Amino acid sequence: MTSEALMAPPAAPGLFRRLAAGRVFPVLAIVAAIIVIWLAGAIWLNAPQIEDAYQRAGQPLDFATLVHEGWNAKRPVLPSPQQVVTDLWNSLTLSPTSKRSLVYHATITGSAALSGFALGSLLGIVLAIAIVHVRRLDLSLMPWVITSQTIPILAIAPMIVVVLGNLGLTGLIPKAIISMYLCFFPVTIGLVKGLRSPDPLQMDLMRTYSASSRQVLTKLRWPAALPYLFAGLKVAIAISLVGAIVGELPTGAQAGLGSRLLAGSYFGQTVQIWSALFVASFLGTALVALVGLAEWMVRRSMGGRLT
Template identity: 60%
Template sequence: MTTEALSLPARPSPRKAARRKEGNAGPVFVVVLAIVALWYTGTILMNWQGTADAFARAGEARSTSEILLATMEQERPMLPAPHQVFAELKKTTIDTPVTSRRSLLYHAWVTLSSTLLGFGLGVLLGSVLAVSIVHVKTLERSLMPWIISSQTIPILAIAPIIIVVLGSIGITGLFPKAIISAYLCFFPITISMVKGLTSPDPMQRDLMRTYSASLAQTFWKLRLPASLPYLFTGLKIAVAISLVGAIVGELPTGAQAGLGARLLAGSYYGQTIQIWAALFGAALLASLLVALVGLAERFLSRSMGARPA
């Protein structure tokens, strides 16, 4: 056996990898069961009094078991039961045509459009700021405090201002919501990329200088590859925040479409099941976006020669 073979770590067998996945699935399943049990308990406790009062006003005497079942079948409950939320999700995604304004997929697409545009603008702005800060030290001292301070302003306060100002000059529709998304998501990209671009140690940078490498060559061959793990961490955070910004941007405009509009309509008419379904739809959409960024990271890492985990 050669020394090289001894130094290489042994890869886990497919059977061991499958056992590892099964071991991870068990705790997740237990946590999900605990959450569902707590949710049903909260549904019964929060809806019990209203259900009992409704039966009393109707002059109907019901047993405890009948009241308990009725707490999970209310049309407008204080807290909908899980099966009510999932039934609403099925109704608005599978049973309703995608082109209908009652379809949750239609509203999700409207929000996703402004999310992706804002995410793209945020990535561009954050990357330009990070590269400028790394290469121009005066910008680090002058820009970084303002970048950090910008995130202390509540987005609920600044969103209506952006909408009104852009609307006054005739810019409406998708772009104002994208600006709000970009405002939220450029920060984690800037911070993570600055950290990544400065991660190569001085010995590596000195080695590039001994090779007479230019700033551009050092950037493309050393700094940028070293920054990718940090950058993708920031991208995962940024894409989720970008979705939040798009939803918040729909609230002050009285939008007729989008997940934010769906939330507003549900709150106006007391449709709590609709509100929870829209919240779950937003959570699923955010998870999908984060997963896509993770796939892009894995593909890029493998193309650069990294070993699969």
């Protein structure tokens, strides 16, 4: 063994080296940093009410007590991670049919989001095909599609709920319509770009073969547009969840993640608010993963032509 080999530092373990080179280690580092900042923020934001309570009681307050009270406050300004995890565990382990279970509320919000996503995707696909094939619609309809998204959804949602309520449509339908309004836009824009993505030489070749507009759509435009379509669908399904939650706020709904957020804000239950937010994020991640799974299945069925 040479002197250089004896002086060289020992190699890092294979597992640690693979973690550092991959995605796991950076993600874990970011998560750890967020938790540390969160814990510090819980102490800082909850400190004023804790100090005030101890001053009123005439009791001394040391740093260790401040940390403990800051992480376990009954009505915290910012709940600690362990408080949120405990509330999540207590809620998720209840019966799924219990109105205190976050699974029950997530099911209601998720059904509205999926309904709105299905309607919005269908509307977006129809609009995109029409815009690409009809020049007048491209000139007249496309600006309105873009303009529709400049209006805040918080201003539109109450109007939709009131109008549909007067027509006797309540419950799932108003929330689905609000989700549809939000999620049709990325599908339309993405698919229009995708349908126009084929190379001009390929279009000329289809015309040389005397292909009809339908054949050009099914044989050339649609396969080329699928990557754009799935990118839009991933954005749309995430936005549809936001629309479903927003749709639950104006009605004062008794069920759904929006109702949990609303009740938590009314009664100052910040732990309940954070738990509902975490469940909403988990639900959104699961919905996006479902679209990703559908994309993988389509890619596989097409022999890997979808990139």
